[in-house]
Amino acid sequence: MRTATSGPPRSGGTPAGAPLPPGPRLWATLQTVRWLRSSTSYMDRCRARYGDMFTLNLVAKAAAGPAADRGRGRWVFLADPAHVRQVFTADPATVRTGDTNRFLAPLVGASSILLTDEPQHAKQRRLLLPPLHGERLMGYGELMSDVAEAELARWPIGEPFALWPRMQAITLEVVVRAVFGIGEPRRLAYVTGLLRTMLDRMTSPRWLAAQALLATAAHDRTGALSGAARRLVGPVDRVVLAEIARRRAAPDLDRHGDLLSLLVQAEYEDGTAMGDGELRDELMTLLIAGHESTATALAWAFELLLRHPDGPARLADEADADRDEYADAVVKETLRLRPVLPFVLRSLGRPMEIGGHPLPAGTWLAPCAYLIHRREDLYPEPLRFLPERFVGRPAGGSTWLPFGGGVRRCLGASFAQLEMRRVLQTVITRAELVPAETEPEPPRSRFITVAPSRGARVVMKSRRARTPRSAPRTWMPG
Ligand code: HEM
Numbered sequence: 001m002r003t004a005t006s007g008p009p010r011s012g013g014t015p016a017g018a019p020l021p022p023g024p025r026l027w028a029t030l031q032t033v034r035w036l037r038s039s040t041s042y043m044d045r046c047r048a049r050y051g052d053m054f055t056l057n058l059v060a061k062a063a064a065g066p067a068a069d070r071g072r073g074r075w076v077f078l079a080d081p082a083h084v085r086q087v088f089t090a091d092p093a094t095v096r097t098g099d100t101n102r103f104l105a106p107l108v109g110a111s112s113i114l115l116t117d118e119p120q121h122a123k124q125r126r127l128l129l130p131p132l133h134g135e136r137l138m139g140y141g142e143l144m145s146d147v148a149e150a151e152l153a154r155w156p157i158g159e160p161f162a163l164w165p166r167m168q169a170i171t172l173e174v175v176v177r178a179v180f181g182i183g184e185p186r187r188l189a190y191v192t193g194l195l196r197t198m199l200d201r202m203t204s205p206r207w208l209a210a211q212a213l214l215a216t217a218a219h220d221r222t223g224a225l226s227g228a229a230r231r232l233v234g235p236v237d238r239v240v241l242a243e244i245a246r247r248r249a250a251p252d253l254d255r256h257g258d259l260l261s262l263l264v265q266a267e268y269e270d271g272t273a274m275g276d277g278e279l280r281d282e283l284m285t286l287l288i289a290g291h292e293s294t295a296t297a298l299a300w301a302f303e304l305l306l307r308h309p310d311g312p313a314r315l316a317d318e319a320d321a322d323r324d325e326y327a328d329a330v331v332k333e334t335l336r337l338r339p340v341l342p343f344v345l346r347s348l349g350r351p352m353e354i355g356g357h358p359l360p361a362g363t364w365l366a367p368c369a370y371l372i373h374r375r376e377d378l379y380p381e382p383l384r385f386l387p388e389r390f391v392g393r394p395a396g397g398s399t400w401l402p403f404g405g406g407v408r409r410c411l412g413a414s415f416a417q418l419e420m421r422r423v424l425q426t427v428i429t430r431a432e433l434v435p436a437e438t439e440p441e442p443p444r445s446r447f448i449t450v451a452p453s454r455g456a457r458v459v460m461k462s463r464r465a466r467t468p469r470s471a472p473r474t475w476m477p478g
Helices: 028-037 039-050 066-070 081-088 098-108 120-128 134-138 140-152 163-180 185-202 205-218 227-249 259-265 276-289 292-305 311-320 325-337 413-430
Strands: 053-057 074-078 160-162 346-348 352-354 357-359 364-367 431-435 443-446 449-452 457-463
Touching: 028 039, 028 053, 039 053, 039 074, 039 443, 074 081, 081 352, 081 364, 098 227, 098 276, 098 346, 120 276, 134 140, 134 413, 140 163, 140 413, 160 163, 163 185, 163 259, 163 276, 163 292, 163 413, 185 227, 227 259, 227 276, 259 276, 292 311, 292 325, 292 413, 292 449, 311 325, 311 413, 325 413, 413 431
Parallel strands: 074 364
Antiparallel strands: 053 074, 160 457, 346 364, 352 357, 431 457, 443 449
């Protein structure tokens, strides 16, 4: 076994022979074990040792599929905002994303927006973006508060429980209702139940281990499903395709406000519309991207806010006065300190020089929100949860990156922030919550997100009756 030393690693050599930025010289398997034990601590240690640009050699080839062969599991982490800006604003033919998301193909389907690159990706974004922004978005605010209200009524008083699964229930119901417009309770329970089962199985350690071992058999470049994946996704697929058929047959489609109805009517620039397969893939993408990440971010928001002196009281006071500034700051600070997706991935379609390092085509880059958010020069006392730093101050374009950036920036960023504000406001104004344990919860990696290790355990001391809102709330778009 080799030991960690500084300087350019031999193992960091590229197919073209140029050395990648420095990084640990351990075998890839050992680096992967350390990464799996705690990806965040490993990133912290590597940044302290190698600086703002370092290379990890991870056993990621199998999990990412054949397209990763060129990257060979070596990821160049970027923790300097100037380097990340350069990547996010680069020509899309040079900096690509589809290949790096290939491992999601069994779940989201080969034509998902997550897996395509320009020019197809831009066409898909033009269709998917409008229903998730502006006026349309505001229409979902009441739905979010109502779902949170109903969920809160089911929580026990005086007993410890984990908030994370409760947040998953809220965000799953919100996204299913927003996407499909299903309000009928039995059908809603059926659809959310199917999705929950699929997601729980696909993010279980057993499934992930099987994926890592069998990934190349599980899907090919076109994203064809393996038998195991098909058994898990099949029932959800059938429900999604049935909803698409129902919507296509609806005589009053233009009166529906749900995302599916809008997408069925949407047209590409050449006047064509999405086929059933494309619609299925985009809907699965929205359902999956739209629920787990928001639930985890909400669990972190409660875990951090409930330990912050005066935080809950200030958020409740402002909510009662129909003001959103502090809630918005809590959301931004939560996503700064605990970005649920700590980094994004890009692959180089052509050579590129970053920070004096010539990087050959095929290199994988990891613009790293987690490390940038912890820079003392950008955020004084970076390890403290201080929502006040965002009150009256907008988040910086290349210094606050929980939603990634450039042409791939999260399509649901505004939706997610609205949902986080509404759920926080509903719960904090209606319930007195305290942390169940005195020790703060450390981060723990789960699938591709980083969640509170104990699931954000709390005790609800009391619950209050609902107070009607006087007027629609104002809010700051993310
Ligand atoms: C707190 C919650 C969320 C977080 C932290 C989050 C984060 C992210 C990140 C980091 C990316 C990758 C961006 C990049 O590669 O530069 C992404 C992409 C995406 N997200 Fe989210 N997301 C959240 C919620 C949502 C919601 C609610 C939806 C939809 C309803 C959504 C839909 C998407 C889609 C469709 C993409 C792919 C965009 C593209 O490739 O063009 N996300 N998200």
